[in-house]
Amino acid sequence: MQQVICTVDVVLLTLQDDALKVALLNRSHEPFQGVAALPGGYIHPQSDGDAQDAALRVLREKTGITPPYLEQLATFSGPARDPRGWSVSIVYYALVPANVVAENVHPGVKLTSVDKPLKLPFDHLEIIRAAVARLRSKSQYSSLPCYLAGETFTLPQLQRVYESLMGEAINKVSFRRKITEMDMLEAVEGVFSSGVAHRPAQLYRLKPEIHEQLALLARGM
């Protein structure tokens, strides 16, 4: 009969100071007790409706966060990735605005730059690299970065999010044409009052019908 260990892991990503951070926490059990790793855990067949439910539960229990966006990344498997034996990890990635992290995150969760050289147990480094690659790839042609920008945001703020993810400046006029083409935002009454000495920008939010969905571009950013 089978002896396959079945777990979920979650790559929680957020933007802090224009840099992409991943949430790590010190493991409470063996193997690798005390070592920083991705939040993860066993599937609970008695209570979990599917693997995504398990990922949401694990993320809530371990980090205190319920993410506005969660998507399956891939499944990692093999005999060597976990010292307990042949294992399967169904991995999800979550996008969370910085303020939602700050207000809800459990103490002990560490936000670490994804570009820093990380030492991580299991195949968690490979998993994080895959999640970041997926996010950056989808950011080229979709509304995905909006889920890192918060509940409401201005277009200059959103452009900074896209630029941080892509690692390069975007033409302002082209950016706004693309945002209009995606048809995913609605203006929030009242404007962003920056307190600084210049014209304030209009606030926007994702249209309700877009939540947890993605708007797509025909030809990319």
Added chain:
Amino acid sequence: MQQVICTVDVVLLTLQDDALKVALLNRSHEPFQGVAALPGGYIHPQSDGDAQDAALRVLREKTGITPPYLEQLATFSGPARDPRGWSVSIVYYALVPANVVAENVHPGVKLTSVDKPLKLPFDHLEIIRAAVARLRSKSQYSSLPCYLAGETFTLPQLQRVYESLMGEAINKVSFRRKITEMDMLEAVEGVFSSGVAHRPAQLYRLKPEIHEQLALLARGM
């Protein structure tokens, strides 16, 4: 302790008469014995190096085919998708040229149009829809369709493959510009002699360094 059934399923896709077909075979065991379904089976932790190895083994054992392209699609899970209990299926999709199918496929494998209304056990219909959506999506901006076109092919043949997948005509000049931009083909010495009464087309094959990889376009087809 856990009671999670861990399996792999494979969506084998091929182009036959310009239509996308999926390989189905009648199940040899319960549940759904005798019913047409995707090739699938248990992971063998003693012998499988990872889930992809299990998918290759299952595909070879059940259909006789070793695919030139195999990629993880997604993992499907939950308590209701399999009557045996809470289950996980790590699903792969394979692209195989029609002639490779014809020359190697086991008797009993049925190729069925993916657009036909299918009655399938488990969540196999949803899985096939996801695989077709992934293939069509990636065909917009990558060399993926080449794996459906055979070992060697002419540019008019390749264009027909792309057009069949996308469901619409492509401008010939633009298509050739995009193929050149992807820089993935090398000419095969000698030309395709169609035997029909017109100018023969140059034969091409994927560059060796592209095999099992994808060439990408900056702005799509």
Added chain:
DNA sequence: TAAATAGTGTCTATTAGACATTATGCT
């Protein structure tokens, strides 16, 4: 040499980016 399709040159339309101008808040 006529028919059929391969392959390419070139013009036009569409899309993206550069740059400039106007708008609007604050000090």
Added chain:
DNA sequence: AGCATAATGTCTAATAGACACTATTTA
């Protein structure tokens, strides 16, 4: 008023598509 940044208008560059023309094979 003057500064800073938001928002938009408009010109230019780059890319995509339409169309036509040449090339090469067989009947």
